[in-house]
Amino acid sequence: MAEISAKLVKELRDKTGAGMMDCKKALTENNGDAAKATEWLRQKGIATAEKKSGRTAAEGAIGSYIHTGARVGVLVEVNCETDFVARGDVFQELLRNVAMQIAACPGVEYVTTDEIPAAVAEREKAIEMGRDDLAGKKEEMKVKIVEGRIGKRLKELALLDQPFIKDSSLTVGELVKQVAGKVGENIQVRRFTRFNLGEGIEVEKADFAAEVAAMGKAA
Numbered sequence: 001m002a003e004i005s006a007k008l009v010k011e012l013r014d015k016t017g018a019g020m021m022d023c024k025k026a027l028t029e030n031n032g033d034a035a036k037a038t039e040w041l042r043q044k045g046i047a048t049a050e051k052k053s054g055r056t057a058a059e060g061a062i063g064s065y066i067h068t069g070a071r072v073g074v075l076v077e078v079n080c081e082t083d084f085v086a087r088g089d090v091f092q093e094l095l096r097n098v099a100m101q102i103a104a105c106p107g108v109e110y111v112t113t114d115e116i117p118a119a120v121a122e123r124e125k126a127i128e129m130g131r132d133d134l135a136g137k138k139e140e141m142k143v144k145i146v147e148g149r150i151g152k153r154l155k156e157l158a159l160l161d162q163p164f165i166k167d168s169s170l171t172v173g174e175l176v177k178q179v180a181g182k183v184g185e186n187i188q189v190r191r192f193t194r195f196n197l198g199e200g201i202e203v204e205k206a207d208f209a210a211e212v213a214a215m216g217k218a219a
Contacts, residue, residue: 004028012037042170042178055186061086065099074102076192081185094179094187097164101172102192104165111189112173113158124153159189 004027012023012034022041030036060079067073076099078091085091102108110116128146137145155161160173170178172189180187 004032008032008034012041042174044181055081057081057186057188059083059086060187060190061091061095063092063095063099065096065103067103071197072103073195074099074192075195076102077190079188079190080183085183085185088183090179090183091187094176097166097175098159098172098189099192101162101165102159102194105159105162106194106196107156108159108162109157111159111191113154113161116154116157120157121150121154125150128153159192 004024008027009020009023012027013020015034015038022044023037026037026040026044027034030040057079059082060077062075062077064076065074076095078095078098080086080091125146128149129142160171160176162172164170164172164175167175176187176189
């Protein structure tokens with residue numbers, strides 16, 4: 001068995017944010033392989049979080065993020081079980097990361113696919129069923145193809161299914177579960193709002209060429 005040095009344990013802790021004892025155990029269980037130990041810690045955190053997912057999360061915090069140039073802003077509510085955890089650095093970092101993720105994903109409209117209204121899913125299905133590349137295919141084949149496409153499309157609308165912007169090997173949902181495993185509480189992203197500067201304002205565009213021509217005629 002490979003020797004598990006303090007340096008190796010510290011490197012894994014710095015990379016994952018897990019506790020020293022968990023890092024040492026992960027390395028021991030995986031014969032000193034840092035990559036496998038990282039995956040082991042990830043799975044452990046997700047499994048722990050899933051056990052706690054049924055508990056009430058009524059505390060937490062509302063976080064914000066304003067992107068450079070102040071043209072995009074985000075408000076997001078993330079819940080946990082206690083105010084103590086909500087004020088901690090680990091939770092606050094998650095809050096910032098989730099807010100940044102929302103700012104970086106303009107196509108995301110819902111937290112999970114379960115929140116997507118049936119009318120939206122039906123609209124997407126109708127669009128896919130009418131695509132030219134399905135023309136001539138048997139109906140049952142078309143249905144199977146469309147089901148696969150719809151599943152993918154709905155995930156594109158859901159925040160927790162997005163690849164995490166700082167580590168694309170993780171989804172946002174997996175990130176949340178990892179943090180929940182670290183802090184030992186149920187953590188849920190509840191809701192969010194994105195603000196785009198000028199969104200919804202109709203701007204009258206001046207036709208400068210026409211104005212110049214009109215001025216010429218007047219002269």
